[in-house]
Amino acid sequence: MAELQLRDIRKSFGAYEVIKGVSMDIKAGEFMVFVGPSGCGKSTLLRLIAGLEEITSGTLSFDGRVVNHLVPSKRGIAMVFQSYALYPHMTVFENMAFGMQLAGKDKQRCRKRVEAAAEMLQLTPYLKRLPRQLSGGQRQRVAIGRAIVRDPTVFLFDEPLSNLDAALRVATRIEIARLHRSMHNTTMIYVTHDQVEAMTLADRICVLRDGRVEQIGTPLELYEHPNSTFVAGFIGSPKMNFLSETFAMPFDADTIGIRAEHLVIDQEGGLWVGNVVHSEMLGSDSYIHLDIGAAEPLIVREGGTSSHKPGETVRISPVAGQIHRFDAAGRSIGRTEMRGAA
Amino acid sequence: MTDLTVADPATALASRRHINSDLRAQRVRSAWVFLAPTLLVLALVAGWPLVRTIYFSLTNASLTNLAGAEFIGFDNYLTWITLKSGRTIYRGLLADPAWWNAVWNTLKFTLISVSVETVLGLVVALVLNAHFPGRGLVRAAILIPWAIPTIVSAKMWAWMLNDQFGILNDILLGLGLIGQKVAWTANPDTAMVAVLIVDVWKTTPFMALLILAGLQMVPGDIYEAAKIDGIHPVKVFWRLTLPLIRPALMVAVIFRMLDALRIFDLIYVLTPNNAQTKTMSVLARENLFDFDKFAYGAAASTMLFLIIAGITVLYMWFGRVNFEGER
Ligand SMILES: Nc1ncnc2c1ncn2[C@@H]1O[C@H](COP(=O)(O)OP(=O)(O)OP(=O)(O)O)[C@@H](O)[C@H]1O
Ligand SMILES: [Mg+2]
Numbered sequence: 001m002a003e004l005q006l007r008d009i010r011k012s013f014g015a016y017e018v019i020k021g022v023s024m025d026i027k028a029g030e031f032m033v034f035v036g037p038s039g040c041g042k043s044t045l046l047r048l049i050a051g052l053e054e055i056t057s058g059t060l061s062f063d064g065r066v067v068n069h070l071v072p073s074k075r076g077i078a079m080v081f082q083s084y085a086l087y088p089h090m091t092v093f094e095n096m097a098f099g100m101q102l103a104g105k106d107k108q109r110c111r112k113r114v115e116a117a118a119e120m121l122q123l124t125p126y127l128k129r130l131p132r133q134l135s136g137g138q139r140q141r142v143a144i145g146r147a148i149v150r151d152p153t154v155f156l157f158d159e160p161l162s163n164l165d166a167a168l169r170v171a172t173r174i175e176i177a178r179l180h181r182s183m184h185n186t187t188m189i190y191v192t193h194d195q196v197e198a199m200t201l202a203d204r205i206c207v208l209r210d211g212r213v214e215q216i217g218t219p220l221e222l223y224e225h226p227n228s229t230f231v232a233g234f235i236g237s238p239k240m241n242f243l244s245e246t247f248a249m250p251f252d253a254d255t256i257g258i259r260a261e262h263l264v265i266d267q268e269g270g271l272w273v274g275n276v277v278h279s280e281m282l283g284s285d286s287y288i289h290l291d292i293g294a295a296e297p298l299i300v301r302e303g304g305t306s307s308h309k310p311g312e313t314v315r316i317s318p319v320a321g322q323i324h325r326f327d328a329a330g331r332s333i334g335r336t337e338m339r340g341a342a
Numbered sequence: 343m344t345d346l347t348v349a350d351p352a353t354a355l356a357s358r359r360h361i362n363s364d365l366r367a368q369r370v371r372s373a374w375v376f377l378a379p380t381l382l383v384l385a386l387v388a389g390w391p392l393v394r395t396i397y398f399s400l401t402n403a404s405l406t407n408l409a410g411a412e413f414i415g416f417d418n419y420l421t422w423i424t425l426k427s428g429r430t431i432y433r434g435l436l437a438d439p440a441w442w443n444a445v446w447n448t449l450k451f452t453l454i455s456v457s458v459e460t461v462l463g464l465v466v467a468l469v470l471n472a473h474f475p476g477r478g479l480v481r482a483a484i485l486i487p488w489a490i491p492t493i494v495s496a497k498m499w500a501w502m503l504n505d506q507f508g509i510l511n512d513i514l515l516g517l518g519l520i521g522q523k524v525a526w527t528a529n530p531d532t533a534m535v536a537v538l539i540v541d542v543w544k545t546t547p548f549m550a551l552l553i554l555a556g557l558q559m560v561p562g563d564i565y566e567a568a569k570i571d572g573i574h575p576v577k578v579f580w581r582l583t584l585p586l587i588r589p590a591l592m593v594a595v596i597f598r599m600l601d602a603l604r605i606f607d608l609i610y611v612l613t614p615n616n617a618q619t620k621t622m623s624v625l626a627r628e629n630l631f632d633f634d635k636f637a638y639g640a641a642a643s644t645m646l647f648l649i650i651a652g653i654t655v656l657y658m659w660f661g662r663v664n665f666e667g668e669r
Contacts, residue, residue, distance in 0.1 A: 052566050073572025085563035089585045098581075099571030150571070 002062045002076065002153035002187050003028040004049065009058035011041075011048055018044050020211040021058070028063075031180050031188045033198040035234065036208035042191040043158050045208070049189060050079050050156055062154070073099075078147035079156040082163065084139045086131040086146075092118070093127040096146045117145040120182075121175070137168045144179070155183070157190040161197065169197075177201055195235055199223070207231050229330040232257045238287060240324070241298045247272075253325035253333060260287060260301040262322035265308075270315025274298065276308050290314055392647065398640035405636045418641035435641045443617060444625040444642075445649070451534065451621060452602040455541045460595055462542065463549025468583075470550065471557045481554075488547040496611035499540045503527050503612075533618045537609055541602075549594055556590025557583070592661050596654065603650045622646045 004026040011019035018041045026032045034042045047053045049060065051072035059066050067075055086095050096114045101107075118124045121141040131139055140160060147155060160176070161169045177200070180188055192198055198205050199219045207214040207222065207230070215222060215231045226232035232240045240257045248256045274292035286306035289297040300316055308314055325333045399418055403411035420434040435441050470481055487495065502509050505525035514520045526536045560583065568578050584591075606623035613619040620628075626646060630639030 050570065052569065071572070072570045077570065079567075079570050081563055081567065083561070083563050085561070085567040087564055087567070087582060088561070099568075099573060102571075102573050102577055102581075146567075146571075 003064075004154065004187065004189075005059075005061045005064070006049075007059045007061075009045070009048060009060060010056045011044055011053060012056045017056075018211050019048065019056075022208075022211075022213055023058075024206060024213060024216055026187060026189065028187055029184055031190065031201060031203040033190045033192060033202035033205045034208055035192055035195060035198045035205060036214075037234075038193060040208045041211045042193070042208055046079075046156055046158055046189060046191050049154070050077055051075055052079075076153040077156055078150040078152035078154075080140075080143045080147050080158065080160045082159040084131070084143045084163075086139060086142055088131055091128050091130055092123060092134070092142050092145075095131065095142055096149045099146075100149060113149050113151075114145075117148045120148070120179075121145050136163055136165075137172060140164065140172060141175075144176075148179070148183075153186060155186050155188040157188070159191055159193070161192070161194075173197055173200060195237065199235070205235070207234060225332070226257075226324065227332045229255060229257065229326050232324055232326075232332075238299050242296075243294050243298075247292075247294055248325075251323060251325055254328040255326040255330070257324040257326065258318050258322065260299045262319040263298065263300040263316050264319060265300065265302065265314055266317045267315050269317065271317045272298070273313060273315050276310050276312045276314055278310060279306050279308060281305055288314065290316065292316075395640050395643050395647075398637055399644045401637050403637045403640070405631065405634050408636070411637070414637075418637050419645075435638065435645060440617075440620075441622075441625060441642065441645075444620050444622045447534070447619060448603060448605070448621040448623075451537065451541075451605060451619075452599060455538055455545070455602050456595060456598050458538070458542050459546050459549045459598060460591070462546045463553050463594070464591070466546060466550035467553035467557055470554050481551075484547045484550065486547075487544045488551075490544070492544065492607045493611055495544055496540065496608050499536075499543075500527060500612055503536055527613045528616065530616070530618045533613045533616045537612055537619050540612060541605070541608060544608075545598065545601075549598060552594035552597070553587060553590060556587035556594075559590070560586045596657060596661075599657065600650065600654065603653065604646065622649070 006022055006024050006026075009019055009022045010017065022045060034045060036042050044053065048055050051067070051070060055068050060068055062075060072079075087098060090098060093114055096117060097110050100110045100113065114127075115124070118127055121144060123138070123141055123145055126134060126138060126142075131142065134142065140163070144160070157176070161172055164172060176190075180186075180201070190197075190201060202219055204216060204218055205222055206216045209230055215227050217225070219235075222231055222235045226235060226240075229242060233242070236259060238260050240259050241263070242255055242257050244255045248254060272290075272292045274290035274297075276288055277291050277297050278289040280287040280289075284304070286302045286304070288300045288302060288306055288308055290300055291297050298316070300314075302308075321335060324335055327333050398408075398411065400413060400415060401411035402414050402417075416434075418434055420432065420436045422430050422432045422437075424430045466484065470477065470484070490498075501507070503526040505511060505523050505528070508526070510526065511520070511523045515523070524532060526532045564582060565578065568582060573581070604623050605621055606627065609619050609621055609624055610627075622642065623646065626639050626642035628639070629635045629642055633639075
């Protein structure tokens with residue numbers, strides 16, 4: 001069990017500040033996901049928590065104890081690297097047992113722990129192989145196994161799935177979710193820039209932007225109540241539609257955002273009219289791209305297979321109460337109904 | 343008509359195999375074509391002199407009469423006559439104490455110099471692999487001893503080690519470490535040490551650079567994994583770094599060993615005519631050109647070749663070196 005407290009954490013590389021004052025509490029046993037665009041400092045923040053980088057200022061505490069100057073191995077953490085970071089000259093078994101053996105742990109117990117982890121990750125047949133004799137997915141499982149064997153109180157993942165193909169990514173994602181359930185005492189912090197991973201795995205998501213926390217909340221909170229255009233655009237797929245100027249004015253906002261599923265086709269009384277420029281059929285759903293004269297085409301979801309062909313004129317209306325309003329700085333000013341009917 | 347379209351599996355397989363072997367034969371052929379120029383050059387510059395040397399070692403050739411050499415079998419290597427008294431007298435290279443002295447000197451020199459250079463080279467490489475300002479400059483600067491021609495550096499060191507005017511004696515006297523001037527290169531007790539010092543000075547950079555190349559191949563992330571695993575830096579060196587640079591290290595050692603086994607120029611300049619430092623190459627040259635025992639020198643050269651080949655094979659066998667960098 002470990003509860004993490006970050007208080008105004010800052011990190012500079014030379015004169016360049018990468019983490020610009022991050023504060024948050026991570027509850028014991030929670031699955032926290034850091035998301036954000038590339039270069040926003042997710043990995044750096046994770047490495048600060050791991051102790052692989054030194055914190056420039058601010059305090060990091062585990063269960064109320066400040067750990068700023070504690071070496072990684074004393075923090076009770078385990079980390080899974082994006083590149084796996086397996087020891088190339090050691091077998092799978094040795095990779096998992098190495099740290100424990102050198103810590104002078106009892107041989108028998110060590111073997112048991114490794115075997116249990118291997119069993120859980122279906123690695124038993126590969127224990128005698130070298131990393132280069134394994135597939136990418138198997139290597140990633142070894143890296144996870146090595147972390148499990150450490151029996152950490154905080155489990156750190158840095159984009160563990162980004163080197164895997166789509167199918168394997170889904171499978172491993174489910175495995176990680178299962179792992180979290182079976183290690184319910186372990187706090188997990190997971191870095192990704194894939195918002196689907198974030199939505200499916202997280203208890204809470206922390207959206208980072210340019211070294212600062214943009215918003216922290218449960219996946220649904222972020223989805224339904226994004227507090228900025230940045231979060232609104234980042235969470236959810238397809239991306240939220242943003243409209244400004246004449247489209248936003250009737251709603252008393254600088255910008256409004258509407259998700260694709262909150263736009264309905266309404267050929268009689270639609271609020272906006274546009275031409276279909278493109279349509280994507282996914283089988284269960286279709287996404288129609290509609291040019292209504294805004295900066296970008298509006299994406300509209302339609303259940304099943306759409307019958308609207310490119311070039312057709314379609315009228316649409318937003319679902320009542322599902323319009324996100326933002327001010328000029330992109331901050332949320334709540335959702336609302338329209339002031340007056342169009 | 344119809345049975346034409348149904349391919350007989352047996353013939354299909356046979357014809358495919360035929361195509362395969364054709365392809366392979368063609369590949370082998372083109373491999374030989376590409377290798378031919380190299381093989382030709384090697385045969386000319388390495389094979390031919392080697393064959394000539396071996397041939398001369400089996401004759402009574404002298405420098406002035408190479409053409410009139412007569413075949414005398416293995417007499418240059420070993421021959422014996424039994425006197426009337428019943429005493430047997432052995433002669434030839436293998437019975438020559440000077441030769442065995444040279445073999446011993448060479449092996450001693452090789453073992454000590456390569457060991458010291460490997461350890462020092464490793465230390466230097468580890469330092470150069472760390473991050474510090476001006477690293478590029480230091481990396482370039484450290485190569486200077488290696489870049490100086492051996493003859494030049496040997497002469498330079500000969501002066502520094504000179505008993506009358508050398509700076510080394512001056513410094514050591516000044517520090518009170520020695521009571522009187524030492525003739526480093528002439529004194530039988532210190533001649534080998536002098537040679538070793540100069541060789542280590544000259545060759546450690548080369549070793550360091552080869553090892554540094556190996557170090558740079560080690561992925562950095564495993565050191566972070568080791569940090570999280572809480573592995574002591576000393577253990578990290580022995581259990582991670584060393585096994586991972588082992589292939590590079592083995593290659594570096596074999597290069598150096600081959601060089602050291604046929605050392606000539608440094609000793610020829612620094613300590614000529616000193617029995618304590620006379621190596622196989624020096625002895626061979628002496629016989630070939632100075633003593634007018636050309637055939638005998640050829641025999642020494644041939645033995646030198648065989649010893650180096652033997653040691654190399656043993657080393658590769660025991661070290662399980664293969665040059666793809668894997669065990
Ligand atoms: N060792 C370092 N020295 C200098 N700058 C660094 C260092 N490590 C990271 N940075 C900078 O810090 C910023 C954040 O890097 P970080 O690796 O945390 O990004 P990230 O959010 O993990 O991105 P990605 O999704 O691409 O992995 C980047 O601009 C990067 O250039
Ligand atoms: Mg990253």
